[in-house]
Amino acid sequence: MRTVFLLVLLLFLVSADSVVVPVYRMCPLCQGKGHTTCVCCGGSGKIKVHESFAGGNKICRVDKCPRCDGTGTLYKCFYCGGSGKIKVDSLVVRE
Numbered sequence: 096m097r098t099v100f101l102l103v104l105l106l107f108l109v110s111a112d113s114v115v116v117p118v119y120r121m122c123p124l125c126q127g128k129g130h131t132t133c134v135c136c137g138g139s140g141k142i143k144v145h146e147s148f149a150g151g152n153k154i155c156r157v158d159k160c161p162r163c164d165g166t167g168t169l170y171k172c173f174y175c176g177g178s179g180k181i182k183v184d185s186l187v188v189r190e
């Protein structure tokens with residue numbers, strides 16, 4: 096019976112003159128930028144292409160990253176949906 100009483104008291108305290116404040120944290124995946132860095136080129140937009148030719152000759156040239164089209168960023172962050180922040184908690188503040 097004591098537990099039920101405490102629960103009712105808690106509900107009363109929460110509902111009376113209180114506002115729910117969402118708590119946001121910087122998105123750990125995109126560091127708050129809202130988009131993710133291209134994993135293919137590491138954000139530089141360029142990749143090294145190794146080419147081998149007949150006769151054993153090899154060259155290494157820098158080319159535009161085909162995955163992000165040279166931008167270095169890749170789509171909006173799926174973790175935060177592009178906002179750069181994620182909701183971690185809701186604080187109930189009494190006024």
Ligand SMILES: [Zn+2]
Pocket residue numbers: 122123124125126127128129130172173174175176177178179180
């Ligand atoms: Zn994010």
Ligand SMILES: [Zn+2]
Pocket residue numbers: 133134135136137138140141160161162163164165166167168
């Ligand atoms: Zn890329």
